[in-house]
Amino acid sequence: MYYTxxxxxxxxFYTRLGIINPTLLNFEEIAFRxxxxxxxxxxxxxxxxIDGRYYIFLNKNQSPQQQWQDFCHELSHVLFHIGDQFHMYPLFREYQExxxxxxxxHACIPTFMLEKLSINNHxxxxxxQLQQIFNVEYDFAYRRLTQYSNKLIMQRMHNMTTLNMR
Structure with missing residues (x-):
């Protein structure tokens, strides 16, 4: 499988942090590392x-699954984004979101971990099972599995087209 x-x-990112299996996928471990x-x-x-350091603030009233999902969302801002979203153009804020x-x-249910599970149905x-392994909500697991399945279908179609062109 090719990766995006x-x-x-x-x-x-996870390999550099030493996070190579789903049991290590939790925000406390990632934040610590x-x-x-x-x-x-x-x-x-x-x-x-704030003062040259990033901080992630999580809503304490959410479920552990929602906090994990929010952590990964906020982690993206830490890793990739700059600027104060309150003072940027709305379309650029929408793009960052x-x-x-x-x-x-992808951070909550990484492809390299997902493909090791050899999932062949939906x-x-x-x-x-995905919900439990990756500590996410059911709808979240459903959507991520749909993304993954669609990508596999597109790759198979691409491979078939490439073979037919030879």
């Missing part, structure tokens, strides 16, 4: 840059 740039980045501070509060989750959401799906049992 994002999938490559996520695999390299990055030297990133995480705080809990009543407000919406967000990443802040779109990118952070895409990163979130049943509710498989989705529940």
């Amino acid at each position: 740039h994002l999938e490559d980045y996520v695999q390299q 990055m030297g990133l501070k995480v705080f809990y509060w009543e407000e919406k989750s967000q990443a802040l840059f 779109y990118k952070a959401n895409n990163f979130m799906y 049943t509710p049992q498989i989705i529940l």
